[in-house]
Amino acid sequence: MTGTPDETPTHSFTPSGNHRHRKARVSRIGTRRSLVLALAVPVASATLAGTSAFAADGNTVTAASPAHDVDAARTGGTPTxxxxxxxxxxxxxxxxxxxxxxxxxxxxxxxxxxxxxxxxxxxxxxxxxxxxxxxxxxxxxxxxPDHRFTTRVVYGDGTLTLIGGGDRTLTSADLADMTKAAVAGLKAAGRTDVKVRVDDSLFAEPSLADGWNEGYYPTEVAPVRSLVVDGAAVQDTSLDAGKVFAKQLAAAGITVDGQVGRAQAGRSAVPVAQHTSGPLSGxxxxxxxxxxxxxxxxxxxxxxxxxxxxxxxxxxxxxxxxxxxxxxxxxxxxxxxxxxxxxxxxxxxxxxxxxxxxxxxxxxxxxxxxxxxxxxxxxxxxxxxxxxxxxxxxxxxxxxxxxxxxxxxxxxxxxxxxxxxxxxxxxxxxxxxxxxxxxxxxxxxxxxxxxxxxxxxxx
CATH class of the missing domain: 3.40.710.10 (DD-peptidase/beta-lactamase superfamily)
Structure with missing residues (x-):
């Protein structure tokens, strides 16, 4: 690790958008991400422990230890x-x-x-x-903060598959743009009918967290899936998104064969449309x-x-x-x-x-x-x-x-x-x-x- 001064003058952002000048410990987000990544892969069993992980790099944030004496102000100093x-x-x-x-x-x-x-x-x-x-x-x-999430549509064997990419901000308008691209491709190929499937295999099957109960579904939280449109508060957000997609296809003159179902997209499926979310920061x-x-x-x-x-x-x-x-x-x-x-x-x-x-x-x-x-x-x-x-x-x-x-x-x-x-x-x-x-x-x-x-x- 490189040697970085433990205290470096910097400007910190304030909630009002202004800056305040103070001494702050330098935060190397890239370095921190690399170290956590190295320890986070499935084959690794070690984890970052306590405050020692970045002590050598001068990046440890040292917070004051909790004081149980509520009559004491400014730990270690004279109260004003x-x-x-x-x-x-x-x-x-x-x-x-x-x-x-x-x-x-x-x-x-x-x-x-x-x-x-x-x-x-x-x-x-x-x-x-x-x-x-x-x-x-x-x-x-x-x-x-600049990371974005991508929702895709692929085609194969007479089927359009809508693939969830974890974008919880996807709207029906965003999906309509994807539908337009998919329809253009189908019509260019002389095809006017298609099956519709959804692929939400990115996440494990939804389950209840410790401390949750089924009464939370779907108003407090929906079963966690990687595909949703318009933040729908429904039990199966993936199938709901697929139905929205199917309706948009039908409105554009494409016949949707059968019911919308769930299936993992094949490796040979051809990409036909995608939507990228706004940045993670937003x-x-x-x-x-x-x-x-x-x-x-x-x-x-x-x-x-x-x-x-x-x-x-x-x-x-x-x-x-x-x-x-x-x-x-x-x-x-x-x-x-x-x-x-x-x-x-x-x-x-x-x-x-x-x-x-x-x-x-x-x-x-x-x-x-x-x-x-x-x-x-x-x-x-x-x-x-x-x-x-x-x-x-x-x-x-x-x-x-x-x-x-x-x-x-x-x-x-x-x-x-x-x-x-x-x-x-x-x-x-x-x-x-x-x-x-x-x-x-x-x-x-x-x-x-x-x-x-x-x-x-x-x-």
């Missing part, structure tokens, strides 16, 4: 008056009865890596959709803004497929663990079974999520994660007014100032993100509560209040 007030306020407000007794939180100084406040930060709790931060980090690190933004479970699960599998791992929950999560470890993020008490955070068996400490966000803000290749964080009061996002977020007397002052990933399951609410104080200081935070019996809207109001406290607008 503002820090002391922040600690006092958080200590009082985390005791809000709406949050229940199973609540944890960590606040980091975004510029110095120090822990400002910790309340049960190492306790493993259900993170809900905050798990998507880990999925996004893994996909961007190993595939790259897909990640969409996933985070709207907390899209289906995109998350698809990305988990596509990352595994691209690196030669099984296209299963387990294959993807194995890579998540390797990537997080490569950034120096603690895996203590870390348990993840899916890419979306729907699993009720997932457990991630607030300290781990805060460390991960700190690492994300220091890696330019992960900028789309920061850009994709919902903004308090942003309509159309999971922190929008339509969800009743940041709209009470204590938290509405933070509208436009807090950028955070939401997480909501029955019995679990989480909020992890970044915010800039009036003094220009960046803070990273993560809050998780489990098992509160309060009204869900009240729990979210209390959680939003904690974020407004970190921002400082609720002083």
């Amino acid at each position: 008056a503002d820090d002391a007030q922040l600690v006092k306020n958080l200590n009082e407000r985390v005791a809000d009865t709406r949050l229940g007794s199973d609540v944890s939180g960590v606040v980091l100084d975004g510029d110095s890596d120090t822990t400002l406040w910790d309340h049960n930060g190492s306790t493993a709790l259900m993170p809900a959709s905050n798990a998507k931060l880990a999925t996004a980090t893994t996909a961007l690190t190993l595939l790259g 897909i990640v933004k969409k996933m985070l803004k709207t907390s899209d479970n289906n995109i998350a699960e698809t990305l988990l599998r596509m990352t595994a497929v691209t690196l030669g791992k099984p296209a299963t929950f387990e294959g993807g999560v194995d890579l998540v663990r390797q990537v997080l470890a490569s950034y120096g993020v603690s895996l203590d008490n870390f348990v993840m079974h899916d890419g979306s955070g729907l699993s009720r068996a997932d457990r991630i400490p607030a300290a781990t999520l805060a460390q991960l966000l700190e690492a994300i803000t220091r890696a330019p290749a992960l900028g789309s994660i920061v850009d994709g964080l919902p903004v308090a009061g942003e309509a159309g996002s999971s922190l929008g007014p339509e969800w009743g977020r940041f709209d009470d007397a204590h938290s509405k002052c933070a509208v436009g100032k807090v950028h955070a990933k939401t997480g909501t399951l029955t019995g679990a609410v989480a909020l992890s993100g970044v915010t800039k104080t009036a003094d220009g200081e960046w803070r990273v935070f993560s809050f998780i509560e489990n098992n509160s019996t309060a009204d869900p809207a009240g729990i979210k109001d209390a959680m939003d209040g904690l974020a407004a406290t970190v921002n400082g607008c609720w002083a």
Whole structure:
């Protein structure tokens, strides 16, 4: 490995699109990807362990160890008056009865890596959709922000086969362009009839993740397949896509013989059309803004497929663990079974999520994660007014100032993100509560209040 200074002045992207100057550890995404790739192939049994994998290269992100004394500000340093007030306020407000007794939180100084406040930060709790931060980090690190997914149509033996490539953003308009090319080829060959098949063999047969139940299908998440059109919330997205394709062919004057079926395309099949998705960076933004479970699960599998791992929950999560470890993020008490955070068996400490966000803000290749964080009061996002977020007397002052990933399951609410104080200081935070019996809207109001406290607008 090349010797790189451990601390190098750099400009880091902020959620507002501006830059902030601070000392940051250099992140070599290409090197990290190569090392994880070398260890991720099916024949390898070794994994990246702890923070040692990049110590020699100076790339280890060292996050402050969780402090269990919630009365201590700035770990290892003298607390400022503002820090002391922040600690006092958080200590009082985390005791809000709406949050229940199973609540944890960590606040980091975004510029110095120090822990400002910790309340049960190492306790493993259900993170809900905050798990998507880990999925996004893994996909961007190993595939790259410019990676694109391709859907194809091939022809052979009187059959057009639509082949899924893991593009969860494919629309019927995109498919119509492919249909047009396919029809032109058929008519040029003097053929007006064809069979239609779908090939979604890129992924393993859909299954339930540990902690899932069949009640999730298909509204919370669809069975995970490599082919879908218009994000259809149906049991079999591949056959649904094939039927859309068949209807488009029929509308163009092609007779479709029989029913749409599932079959793996033959090696001799001739390519006739394809569609390439937008870049992964944009897909990640969409996933985070709207907390899209289906995109998350698809990305988990596509990352595994691209690196030669099984296209299963387990294959993807194995890579998540390797990537997080490569950034120096603690895996203590870390348990993840899916890419979306729907699993009720997932457990991630607030300290781990805060460390991960700190690492994300220091890696330019992960900028789309920061850009994709919902903004308090942003309509159309999971922190929008339509969800009743940041709209009470204590938290509405933070509208436009807090950028955070939401997480909501029955019995679990989480909020992890970044915010800039009036003094220009960046803070990273993560809050998780489990098992509160309060009204869900009240729990979210209390959680939003904690974020407004970190921002400082609720002083």
